[in-house]
Amino acid sequence: MSTIKTSANFTELGLISPLLARLTELEYQQPTPIQAQAIPNILVGRDLIAGANTGSGKTATFALPLLQQLFQQGKSEKQSSSKGNTVSGLVLVPTRELARQVADSIKSYAAHFNGAIKTVAVFGGVSVNTQMLALRGGTDILVATPGRLLDLISSNAVKLDRVKTLVLDEADRMLSLGFTEELAELLMLMPKKKQTLLFSATFPEQVQTLTQALLNDPIEIQVQSAETSTLVQRVFTVNKGQKTALLAHLVKTNQWRQALIFVNAKKSCKHLADKLSKRGITAEVFHGDKGQGARNRVLDAFKVGEIEVLIATDIAARGLDIEKLPVVINFDLPRSPSDYMHRIGRSGRAGEVGLALSLIDHEDYHHFKIIEKKNKIRLEREEVAGFEMAEIIPDAYLDAGKPMAKPQGSGKKNRKKKAIEASDIWLKKF
Template sequence: MISNANIDKNSQHNDSFQTLKLVSPLLKRLSEMQYTQPTPIQMQAIPNVLAGRDIIAGANTGSGKTAAFALPILNTLALQATGHKSSANFVSHLVLVPTRELAKQVADSIKSYAAHFNGAIKTVAVFGGVSINTQMQALRGGSDILVATPGRLLDLINSNAVKLDNVNTLVLDEADRMLSLGFTDELASLLKLMPPQKQTLLFSATFPEQVKALTKDLLNDPVEIQLQSAEQSTLVQRLFTVDKGQKTALLSHLIKQHQWQQILIFVNAKSACKHLADKLAKRGINAEVFHGDKGQGARTRVLEAFKVGEIQVLIATDIAARGLDIDKLPVVINFDLPRSPADYMHRIGRSGRAGEVGLALSIIDFEDVQHFKVIEKKHKIQLEREQVNGFETTDFEQLALQAKNNITAPAQGTGKKKRSKQPQINADIWLGKV
């Protein structure tokens, strides 16, 4: 057990985090990681998690949500008798995530925070695409913290490799996705295997109203924390219009003109990744692809190479939109608009993280106009429709109306464009005048 007296001895470490009453090994590690002060989500969530409250927390991407639940869980384990269950395959704290990459990332973060516990707290990550036998071996004797994708966790339960009878805390990371139709059956099956009395923590960048309705049966008198704020964002959003068939030409022009060293480009289909990569290659731009059909080993290698800057352009489906933390990623581009308006914020949130200035571009033709209006309404934003020299288009709104109603477009209007309601950040740092 770690005494609270150890906290007092650590006054030289990170005074801001010390106010949250974290134990000495955590404060020491946070100081080493140069976490100078808690983010707003951490400041509000950590005391409530330590108090045992259920939480539904919404905050911008890159705001430190992983630490907001990981630090108090580690703190609680440290203050209890240390050592994981050795007689059976039990789990104390379970973190469910939607993707393999996020499972590994969250587990790696937790292990990093726990660096000064000398191995006393056992954290295991389990996900599909790799050998289940290795994960079964890792779970022998149980685990203090298990980070898992639902499908692989059910496989392990069916193999008697893990039991959920003793789960004290359940975390749903990217909770809006975990509560969506794609995971409903798996999540319901897992919940039946957990004790009814447990602490439940929901974290996400977005919480649609239909998802909030689903949380009533999951949570007990929850604390609601909502910190999404466009005004506080360091991410600049811009919208470029172009004639149909000219998206690739405009994308190539922007990449070459601004010589971005690291770009994440989103498309909607696995086949579209390779198609766009081939088209860019013909224009002298090499790009790698990242999607669900690639083997887990290949996905891991590509993602790691992109994170360290060995890959300049990465074209990905929405499996890269959730939770991935790519340090100081300067530019995200929506080549295709996301099918779900909620995924727009998750995509662009790969840039502008942890206070870094970032740029999110969306390239649309007239067929995309109505859908982008839905995205704007959903997220309470309004972006100026911009054009790039050499890629000008005609009256865009009228062409979109024509496409929607199959009518002849009226004469071009002269109405003034509305300015984007966004924080005033010098986007020229990233894009320059266009």
Template sequence: MTTVTTPTNFTELGLIAPLLARLTELNYKVPTPIQAQTIPRVLTGYDVIAGANTGSGKTAAFALPLLQHLHVEKSASHVGNEKGNYVTRLVLVPTRELAKQVADNIKSYSVHFNGAIKTLAIFGGVSINRQMQTLSGGADILVATPGRLLDLISNNAVKLDRVKTLVLDEADRMLSLGFADEIAELLALMPKKKQVLLFSATFPDQVTSFTQGLLNNPIEIQLQSADASTLVQRVFTVNKGQKTAVLEHLIKQYQWRQALIFVNSKNSCNHLADKLFKRGITAEVFHGDKAQGARSRVLDGFKNGELDVVIATDIAARGLDIAKLPVVINFDLPRSPADYMHRVGRSGRAGEVGLAISLIDHEDYHHFKVIEKKNKIWLEREQIEGFEADAALADFVEKPVARPAGHGKKKAK
């Protein structure tokens, strides 16, 4: 683990003038801890494993040094200006929405390079022919989902044999069983000598073992905190079959500006939206069966404040940055303890105060205890006046000998 003195400004990180000017325009005043510890190491060429809470500024931590490296290369004897459908910096992400978001952020940081750096987002759900056309001439930075990237490679639309830096964003998901084969196939097409950067909010043991052969003497920077001071986590016990009524009560009583509600399946999204509509609450759904255009409209509407309630599967749990989102609600518990932290991290981002609520009935108790154990947290079980759970539910609560203070009262009114 590496620690350094936290710089008081971005100039101390060694960033060049065009990037510093843009950061000033974006009102970036002081580097976040992950930016302060990561950017200088990436600039000097180290492989990095970086772990930090969601909303901590991980995208800028890798995007800014990538842009600086490219600018230096392009300024020196046309290095980095090769013709052809090559990519020199590759960022792999698990979802379409994250690909677009990361690429948009990189483009925003690079505005003072006057179009000299070409950044593209590549993902499924849209025309591959159009993406093949945009890749003509290659790209300096390609942000891609693995499946669509492999499709483009099979069509000779892009080549990876000149990749100098590989970034795995949401690395725990990228190196899980769902993506491991695709990642291995892509790695075989890249040079063995390259800089590798891994960023995530969580690093399960199986991911850590996978990275041993992927990185060269990496610097490890771990800044995760399960008890972020800006995020309040609460757990309400309810009787089976009462979750929808409790959800209606919470939304109407607290009248949050916006709420993101997580369920575990596409059908559950639609079913819950229908039930809320009958109770006078309009909610949009966000899941993998929606066309990419429809997903983009929901996400853009939510980010712009045009939508109040969105019900989503875990495709919304990774990396999406929704400014000042007041509350995240786990209507269904996530199957993976790591996904719990990604879900709740949609609120309380970038120093904003946030709230994460989980609704659990007796069938959820044991699984929530696993979530707590894996994430090293313990939350007081609370009840809502008028919706008290049966006393028998207390049998499922095993309180530790000592627990953190300040987790709220047992009954919410």
């Protein structure tokens, strides 16, 4: 991966004055590592493969040069390219929330272009007719989820034969969600000659295959390891039956301005919210069963601080950008180790200090070790006074053959022996 020298300020990146003025208004002090490395290369038309943690500033990384390229094409060329419901810049994203967030960011960066660049977001869960009207006459930039975009293409609401720049944002997530066939179909409708920018937090085989087939002599940038210093990660061990009590204790004791809590199932959201309510903590829920309008209202209220505690499934792990969110809490561990990084990346964004807490019980212990190994981290296990994890392994875990890896004291040989035996039972399953 490239090790290009980073720039100390945005003026060194080659950005034009309307964008620099907007960045000053937004109080962007200096480029993040990925912005400093990628923006100059994008501006000169290079294809790009970029790996970066969530919260690294990647939306600005592709949005700023895309806006500049379109603006510099000149008014007559932009008008010509917009005829026939066509698109110049296409940004494909995996989720509705991310589509909405990216489009809002692009519109914000374009504030000093006085409406010269049109940006539209299309995604499922809302009226397709409204989106068809928005696309009438074409658009300069289209931010879309693959499924809804194909629906609009089948209705002749938009064409992709004049796409000049394609951005694949969170490519790994798109492929993991099963959008492989949709992506292939969309790519067939675009010109072969175009600039392609691919952003992915991880690079599984599917993503590598996609990059090889799609990109032409790309610049490769990897800045994941450099951008985690502002996010503090901590792990608290606790007995399963005390998890909710510990969570309530932490929320009340620390008096966080806001807290985002992750669980693994839709029904768990309301279940946990009800439990917290009995302990005097009001929480809202966010999951896939909510209609898009309700989801938008919850996110908007959380962003402006009207909601202090939000309990969510992994649909909030990507595409949720809350300024200065103080803490993210894993009440349930994510099933996928890569989703762990996306969850905790909701805090500590853009250089802000953040905190990520994971609450693990006996049953979670082994899975968290896998998360650590896959993400190349190692965190100290901590305990909160009054909520210490029992060192004796619950019989239920032993009977089920589940591991208990909690370190035991040197004077407790019998308990240590049980832990070893439990781990052996679990490992024999593989």
